[in-house]
Amino acid sequence: MATLSHDMTLDILRCLSVNDLLRFKCVSKFWCSWIEDPYFIKLHLSYSLKTNTNRSLIVRYCKYQFLSVNYDSPKTTRSLKQPLSEQKKYxxxxxxxxxxxxxxxDDGRILLWNPSTRKYQVLPSTEIEFPSPPIRCSRSTYYGFGYDPVSDDYKLVRIVQLLGAKDEYFHSEAKVYSLRSNSWRRIKDFCFYFISYRQLGFLANNVLHLLAFKTPESSKRDLVGFDLRSEEFSLVELPDFCLDENIYFDVKAMGGYLCLSATYWELGDIVADVWIMKEYGVKESWVKLMSSTYPDLLLCSPSEVPLAFSKNGDKVLFHFKLNRDIRDSLVWYDLGSKRIEEVGIRGVPIVYDVDLYVESLVPLNLKPPRGKFSLFNCILLWKYEFLFLEIKIDVF
Structure with a gap:
């Protein structure tokens, strides 16, 4: 009987969906060991990221219900169970x-959750180590989550700031959670101010980002990056037009790039531009991706969010919250024709939040890869197992 080579077998399996691979774990203990091998998990993830496959949208509605939407085929949806056993938890x-x-x-518990494998882990709680604050003060919290390729670790960053009235009191605390050690630790304090109740970070080039102020009185927002590898904060330069107080801008991450949306008045029209930083950290590499005039498309307000590029990069997916039709919607913006195409998703309610994620086998109990050799051993055992089954069939 003709058999596939090791490389051909790997090429086939790394292209499969997580659901298919999870089903194949039931074939035998060898298949299970093979698919759970850290080397194969990294191989499968790397292929998905490189080819823009196995991408999904996770839609949250009614504050506690989740829906997974296939990115390449939005009509393919499935309900996701909450990571916690309690129902109707925000x-x-x-x-x-x-x-x-x-x-x-809503109880303040933080979890790491893999919706594809339906596994989750509750993080240990950590106290906020503040001296006694005054009665009247405002609290701001920042969270950012990403991967450190140097230590092969997933990290969650939390920054908490307390600011008293008239700036007579200020305290800032930054901590990092490590999945590999399953623990929190204090890091160097954040020397900027983010005057908002809650801010969520965005990841690009293994760096978490947020918009902050150098002083509480400042009207100029700076883009600050936290390198997950060195665990150092640094400024990332924005285009010069961001200094114009008449321009409203926001920064996110899209397709691995920093993405800046800017809205301003020009000759009586509202103009919306989208810029991306082609080479991370190089100010001159900011290039304009698209420009549109209201009412065709109004970006950069809190209600329109660029999410991702299409698979071939010729379209941008936007999430419109409470637009002119008084309901949320997802739309494709064609960069060439400048046309808008609404994305129909079955079972989605009027109002919802949406995030992009890649389906993966990444576990919550990180283990060092055992190397390619261990995976090939599994392949050999798998072949011998099938040979043994063939012999048994011939005997009967």
């Missing part, structure tokens, strides 16, 4: 990276 997504979601419930 859950907010804090960040997404490589198929893992950092989420928080």
């Amino acid at each position: 859950i907010q997504i804090l960040g997404s990276c490589n198929g893992l979601l950092a989420v928080e419930d």
Whole structure:
């Protein structure tokens, strides 16, 4: 009987969906060991990221219900069970990276959740180590979640700031949670101000980002990055037009790039531009991706969010919240024709939140890869197992 080579077998399996691979784990203990091998998990994830496959949208509605939507075929949807056994718990997504979601419930518990494998882990709680604050003060909290390729670790960053009235009191605390050690630790304090109740970070180039002020009185927002590898904060330069107080801008991450949306008045029209930083950290690499005039498309307000590029990069997916039709919607914006096409998703309610994630086998109990050799051993055992089954069939 003709058999596939090791490389051909790997090429086939790395292209499969997570659901198919989870079903194949039931074939035998060898298949199970093979699919759970850290080397294969990284191989499968790397292929998905490189080819823009196995991508899904996770839609949250009614504050506690989740729906997974196939990115390439939006009509394909499936309901997701909450990571906690309690029903109707309010859950907010804090960040997404490589198929893992950092989420928080209304009791303040933080979890890491892989919706594809339906596994989750509750993070240990950590106290806020503040001296006694004054009675009247405002509290701001930042969360960011990402992957550190140097230590092969997933990290959640939390920054909490207390600011007293008239700035007579200020305290800032930054901590990092490590999935590999399953513990929190204090890091160097954040020396900027983010005057908002809650802010969520966005990940690009293994760096978490947020918009902040150098002083509480400042009207100029700076883009600050936290490198997950060195665990250092630094400024990321924005285009010069961001200094114009008549321009409203916001920064997110899209397709691995920093993405800046800017809205301003020009000759009586509202103009919306989208810029991306082609080379991370290089100010001159900011390039304009698209420009549109209201009412065709109004970006950069809190109600329109660029989510991702299409598979071939010629379209951008936007999430419109409470637009002119008084309901949320997802639309494709064609960069060439500048046309808008609404994305119909079955079973989605009027109002919802949406995030992009890649379906993966990434586990919550990180283990060092055993190497390619161990995976090939599994392949050989699998072949011998099938040979043994053939012999038994011939005997009977």
